[in-house]
Amino acid sequence: MVAVLAVCALMTIGITIGIVVMLIGQSWNFFQSEHVSVGDFLTGTHWTALQSRELDNAEFGIWPLLSGTFRVTIIAMVIALPCGLVTAVYLSEFSSSRVRSILKPTLEVIAGIPTVVLGYFAILVISPGLQLFTGGAFDTFNATSAGIAVGILCLPMVCSLSEDALHAVPRALREGAYGLGCTPFETSMKVVVPAALSGIISAFLLAFSRAIGETMVVALAAGTRATFTFDPREQSQTMTGFIVEMIKSESEYGTVQYFSLYAVAITLFVITFAMTLLGQMIRRRYQESYD
Amino acid sequence: MSSVPTAAGDLSMEPAPGSLRGSAAPPPIELQAASDNSRRRKLYSRLFYILCVLISLLSVVVLAVLLASITIQGQGMLTWQLLTGSHSELYPESSGMWPSIIGSIAICGICALSALPLGIGTAIFLEEFKPKSKPLRMLHGFIQLNIANLAGVPSIVYGLLGLSLFVFMFNVFGQIQVNESAGLELMGVKRYYQVLTLAGDGHTVLIPQDDDAEPTIQIDQPVIAVDDQGNEFELSLWEIGTPRPTDPAEKRMTVRKGAIGGSYARTNWSYFRLPFGRSFLAAGLTLALVILPIVIIASQESLRSVPPSLREASFGLGATVWQTVRNVSLPAALPGILTGSILAMGRAIGEAAPVLVVLGATVAKNSGPQNMMDNVVTMPVLIFNWAGRQQATYQELAAAAIIVLLVVLLLMNSAAIYLRQRMRIEA
Numbered sequence: 001m002v003a004v005l006a007v008c009a010l011m012t013i014g015i016t017i018g019i020v021v022m023l024i025g026q027s028w029n030f031f032q033s034e035h036v037s038v039g040d041f042l043t044g045t046h047w048t049a050l051q052s053r054e055l056d057n058a059e060f061g062i063w064p065l066l067s068g069t070f071r072v073t074i075i076a077m078v079i080a081l082p083c084g085l086v087t088a089v090y091l092s093e094f095s096s097s098r099v100r101s102i103l104k105p106t107l108e109v110i111a112g113i114p115t116v117v118l119g120y121f122a123i124l125v126i127s128p129g130l131q132l133f134t135g136g137a138f139d140t141f142n143a144t145s146a147g148i149a150v151g152i153l154c155l156p157m158v159c160s161l162s163e164d165a166l167h168a169v170p171r172a173l174r175e176g177a178y179g180l181g182c183t184p185f186e187t188s189m190k191v192v193v194p195a196a197l198s199g200i201i202s203a204f205l206l207a208f209s210r211a212i213g214e215t216m217v218v219a220l221a222a223g224t225r226a227t228f229t230f231d232p233r234e235q236s237q238t239m240t241g242f243i244v245e246m247i248k249s250e251s252e253y254g255t256v257q258y259f260s261l262y263a264v265a266i267t268l269f270v271i272t273f274a275m276t277l278l279g280q281m282i283r284r285r286y287q288e289s290y291d
Numbered sequence: 292m293s294s295v296p297t298a299a300g301d302l303s304m305e306p307a308p309g310s311l312r313g314s315a316a317p318p319p320i321e322l323q324a325a326s327d328n329s330r331r332r333k334l335y336s337r338l339f340y341i342l343c344v345l346i347s348l349l350s351v352v353v354l355a356v357l358l359a360s361i362t363i364q365g366q367g368m369l370t371w372q373l374l375t376g377s378h379s380e381l382y383p384e385s386s387g388m389w390p391s392i393i394g395s396i397a398i399c400g401i402c403a404l405s406a407l408p409l410g411i412g413t414a415i416f417l418e419e420f421k422p423k424s425k426p427l428r429m430l431h432g433f434i435q436l437n438i439a440n441l442a443g444v445p446s447i448v449y450g451l452l453g454l455s456l457f458v459f460m461f462n463v464f465g466q467i468q469v470n471e472s473a474g475l476e477l478m479g480v481k482r483y484y485q486v487l488t489l490a491g492d493g494h495t496v497l498i499p500q501d502d503d504a505e506p507t508i509q510i511d512q513p514v515i516a517v518d519d520q521g522n523e524f525e526l527s528l529w530e531i532g533t534p535r536p537t538d539p540a541e542k543r544m545t546v547r548k549g550a551i552g553g554s555y556a557r558t559n560w561s562y563f564r565l566p567f568g569r570s571f572l573a574a575g576l577t578l579a580l581v582i583l584p585i586v587i588i589a590s591q592e593s594l595r596s597v598p599p600s601l602r603e604a605s606f607g608l609g610a611t612v613w614q615t616v617r618n619v620s621l622p623a624a625l626p627g628i629l630t631g632s633i634l635a636m637g638r639a640i641g642e643a644a645p646v647l648v649v650l651g652a653t654v655a656k657n658s659g660p661q662n663m664m665d666n667v668v669t670m671p672v673l674i675f676n677w678a679g680r681q682q683a684t685y686q687e688l689a690a691a692a693i694i695v696l697l698v699v700l701l702l703m704n705s706a707a708i709y710l711r712q713r714m715r716i717e718a
Contacts, residue, residue, distance in 0.1 A: 015452075090343035103347055118357075124361070215446065273444065
């Protein structure tokens with residue numbers, strides 16, 4: 001019986017190996033083509049895998065997709081990190097139990113909303129709202145509206161992970177600070193938050209990796225043109241958005257264009273895996289222990 | 292912790308130094324400065340508190356706006372037709388989501404059947420069977436780290452894994468592309484040749500196929516055939532030049548001599564083959580990969596929260612590790628495990644990206660799955676498809692479908708809360 005359970009546990013390692021083998025095996029088909037080289041892939045600034053039927057016209061440079069991903073992610077983080085942290089501080093330091101009983105379920109509900117719903121919200125409300133406020137300076141599909149929606153999606157995650165970290169800070173530290181005459185602001189921002197910093201940073205990294213891998217919101221709201229700019233008002237196809245478009249296009253299995261999606265996927269996997277790993281390591285290594 | 296701030300508020304509101312001396316003598320300059328300073332600090336604290344409240348309110352406002360906007364957009368389409376109809380390109384107004392509801396249920400069933408035993412088993416192994424030797428402890432830590440990492444892998448990558456692992460099975464059983472009946476078919480399928488009879492209107496009879504490799508048959512001598520009801524009869528032949536039979540019943544049992552029949556596979560519900568192809572089985576297993584880390588982590592947490600004294604008491608009574616798990620830890624942790632599992636299933640029902648990758652983006656399906664290898668549509672994929680269209684009708688349909696999806700999620704979450712409450716009372 002124990003052996004069966006052990007097999008279950010080892011299966012999880014098998015999944016990781018499966019992902020790595022699958023990604024390397026399939027993207028090998030892509031890099032083997034004489035039309036592409038790893039150097040061009042990593043440095044090129046044009047990505048036309050979907051637009052060009054002919055292989056000769058197709059250009060495979062990952063940077064437009066990367067810049068699209070980072071534009072969306074940075075906007076999302078600008079929203080999710082401060083708001084999430086402040087909400088966590090409020091929940092753990094100030095809120096009465098009545099406010100808490102409203103706020104916590106609200107955040108849980110937001111965390112449970114399917115991402116495709118948030119994508120729809122982005123094209124239904126956020127994007128027209130942006131156009132209204134700026135007099136039409138934004139594209140219909142743009143990085144900002146997708147970024148805001150992804151930010152809403154990451155907020156509960158940042159908040160609950162940070163709150164856990166803040167909760168782990170012992171009461172004695174707070175009482176010490178108050179005893180020295182600190183105001184609640186100083187206590188929370190100069191004593192409690194620094195004491196929980198490792199947990200908070202790890203929460204930030206996990207949220208970052210979640211935002212990079214977010215798919216349905218960007219597939220609906222960020223547009224389908226891969227652009228290499230820093231302008232958040234433009235369309236911006238992200239890595240995940242490209243994968244979805246490629247799958248949707250029902251492109252023929254076996255073409256170089258089709259296999260390019262695995263090259264994009266391996267880039268995505270490496271980035272998110274590194275982020276998550278770093279987040280986990282920080283949490284384990286620098287966890288302050290007050291026992 | 293909520294009691295700390297009020298106590299702290301009292302502490303930090305110690306009277307300013309200046310006021311202690313009364314107003315008899317003007318306070319010395321540095322004390323005046325100190326008083327200004329503390330006033331400023333209190334102001335900051337006040338402002339920070341207001342900022343906290345405002346930002347926290349923001350999430351409530353966002354949720355309210357989201358629900359309100361979707362309700363307003365979708366209420367017009369929230370009809371019985373939406374629940375019972377199926378997607379229609381020609382008449383968007385009469386489109387519905389019945390096949391997608393069935394599809395979601397089917398996929399989530401597969402997902403629950405595979406992910407929950409695996410996930411809970413892994414959690415029990417990791418929490419209850421802590422190894423003692425050093426290399427095994429390292430392996431234990433490695434599995435733990437690996438699970439945390441799996442939880443961070445984007446769901447679309449799992450979709451690609453599912454595509455290779457379940458849909459194509461790394462092409463071990465031959466490449467599946469267009470041919471529906473490729474691969475290694477194990478059960479639930481019967482092969483026939485389909486031959487046109489003299490009855491006309493495309494009426495055909497089926498002739499059982501003996502040799503799988505032969506794609507067509509030419510009828511030269513009378514053979515045993517099967518009619519629509521599955522009754523066997525001997526097929527009669529009609530040669531060109533001889534008089535045609537006139538009786539309709541006879542016509543239906545007669546074919547032209549030399550007629551050529553193509554291969555036809557009839558499948559029943561148990562049709563099973565390797566690889567799985569774009570089937571709901573493959574999609575369900577892929578979703579199981581997505582939620583497996585969530586199930587493991589939730590189950591581990593709830594096993595960890597069982598007080599160690601319970602286990603120690605059980606060991607003290609002479610129970611083995613396994614008996615302790617079965618009789619003590621697992622029952623005590625069950626409410627938490629169930630809640631975590633239901634929340635994970637909620638995630639699975641709303642997940643679109645992996646299903647989209649595995650099953651493709653087609654939504655034109657007007658029934659649930661007919662056999663285990665059948666393609667399905669799920670609610671999130673349908674919503675994605677409708678939301679991506681320009682026509683206003685589809686936009687409203689998407690909002691209405693979202694309301695249905697959210698109601699389903701709400702029901703599941705209420706079930707989770709109800710179960711948790713009931714089990715707490717019983718325990």
